[in-house]
Amino acid sequence: MIDPVNDGRALQRLLDELGRLPGIGPKSAQRIAYHLLEADAEEARRLANAILDVKQQVHFCPVCFSYATRDTCDVCADGTRDRASICVVSEPRDVTAIERTGTYHGLYHVLGGVISPMDKIGPEQLHVRELLARLADGAVDEVILATNPDVEGETTATYLARVIRPLGVRVTRLASGLPVGGDLEYADEVTLGRAIEARREV
Numbered sequence: 571m572i573d574p575v576n577d578g579r580a581l582q583r584l585l586d587e588l589g590r591l592p593g594i595g596p597k598s599a600q601r602i603a604y605h606l607l608e609a610d611a612e613e614a615r616r617l618a619n620a621i622l623d624v625k626q627q628v629h630f631c632p633v634c635f636s637y638a639t640r641d642t643c644d645v646c647a648d649g650t651r652d653r654a655s656i657c658v659v660s661e662p663r664d665v666t667a668i669e670r671t672g673t674y675h676g677l678y679h680v681l682g683g684v685i686s687p688m689d690k691i692g693p694e695q696l697h698v699r700e701l702l703a704r705l706a707d708g709a710v711d712e713v714i715l716a717t718n719p720d721v722e723g724e725t726t727a728t729y730l731a732r733v734i735r736p737l738g739v740r741v742t743r744l745a746s747g748l749p750v751g752g753d754l755e756y757a758d759e760v761t762l763g764r765a766i767e768a769r770r771e772v
């Protein structure tokens with residue numbers, strides 16, 4: 571009988587799975603795998619459970635499409651947030667980046683990507699329809715376009731400004747000063763906070 575642990579397949583499976591993770595090369599995969607082999611069972615179980623829990627408990631907020639663990643996300647559920655302002659970002663991680671600055675107190679809308687003709691992603695593939703629906707009742711008076719300052723982010727912002735302005739909503743864009751071509755999530759908090767405060771109408 572073959573023992574899957576002793577013939578190395580269990581270890582190889584772990585190495586394969588770790589190697590699939592972003593930013594983890596073969597060397598890092600090996601370091602983590604051997605760490606887990608030497609760790610006590612409880613530590614390994616905590617990691618395994620954390621991974622399973624995040625997959626079971628976290629879903630998209632039905633209002634803003636950020637991550638949520640309850641019916642709606644923490645921001646949408648927070649009665650103290652300014653409901654007259656919606657900040658539009660491409661990914662949930664951008665919400666985290668902007669929240670870290672502490673300068674923005676309105677709501678969010680996560681598009682789930684950016685317009686990219688090369689990847690056949692147009693407005694229909696993003697949560698644009700849902701954004702326009704949120705603007706329909708006139709309660710929102712400003713939409714801040716906070717897509718990344720790269721070609722696709724700018725294309726997306728230009729498109730959104732064109733469809734939102736006719737609704738009579740003020741449309742603003744983060745001020746320049748963010749590293750061009752860089753991701754919002756990699757901008758430091760001070761720079762990103764300033765870009766939000768110095769946003770300009772488009």
Ligand SMILES: [Zn+2]
Nearest residue numbers: 631634643646
């Ligand atoms: Zn939400």
